[in-house]
C-alpha cells in the first residue's frame with residue numbers, strides 16, 4: 001500500500017478524485033497527508049476524508065529556497081512512498097526535487113511537451129488547436145519537462161472556454177494519475193530508472 005503525500009494550491013478537485021479512489025480497498029495507495037503552499041480551498045477535501053493536512057505558506061518565507069526547505073521538513077515526517085503534485089502552482093526548488101525525488105510526480109492539463117507552464121489550458125485555447133491533452137510526469141529540475149509517465153489527447157471543442165476545456169481535461173488527468181499510481185505500486189513503472 002503506497003503512502004502518498006499530495007500537494008495542492010487550489011480547489012483540489014483532482015485531489016478529491018484521488019481520495020475517492022483511495023477509498024477503494026483494491027486501490028494500492030492511500031493518502032497519508034495533504035499539503036498546500038497557501039490556505040488552499042482544496043484542504044477541505046482532506047478534512048472531509050479524515051486525512052491530516054499541513055500548510056507551508058510560500059509568502060511566509062523570504063525565498064523560494066527557504067520555503068522549499070520548510071516544505072521538505074513538513075513532508076518528510078509522513079514518510080511518503082510517492083509525492084503527488086496535484087495542482088501545486090509553485091516550481092519546486094532543486095533541493096526539494098532532489099529531496100523528494102525520484103518518487104515525485106505531477107499532473108499537467110496538456111499533452112506535454114505541448115503547453116508547459118501555469119496556463120496550459122489558456123495557452124492551448126489561444127493557440128487554436130483542435131486537441132490538447134493531459135499528462136503525468138516525473139518531476140525534475142525543469143518546468144513540466146520531466147520524464148513522461150502517461151499522456152492522453154483531449155479534444156478542444158468549438159465554443160470551449162478555459163473552464164469548459166479544463167473541466168474536460170481534469171477527468172482524464174485523474175484517470176491517468178490513478179493508472180500511474182497503480183503502475184508504480186505494481187512495479188510496472190520504476191521512477192528510479194526514469195529519473
Ligand code: GRF
Pocket residue numbers: 008009010011012013014015042086087088107108109170173
Ligand atoms: C489541474 O488541472 C492540474 O493539472 C493543474 O491545476 C489543476 C488543479 O485543479 N496544475 P484542482 O485544484 O485539482 O481542481
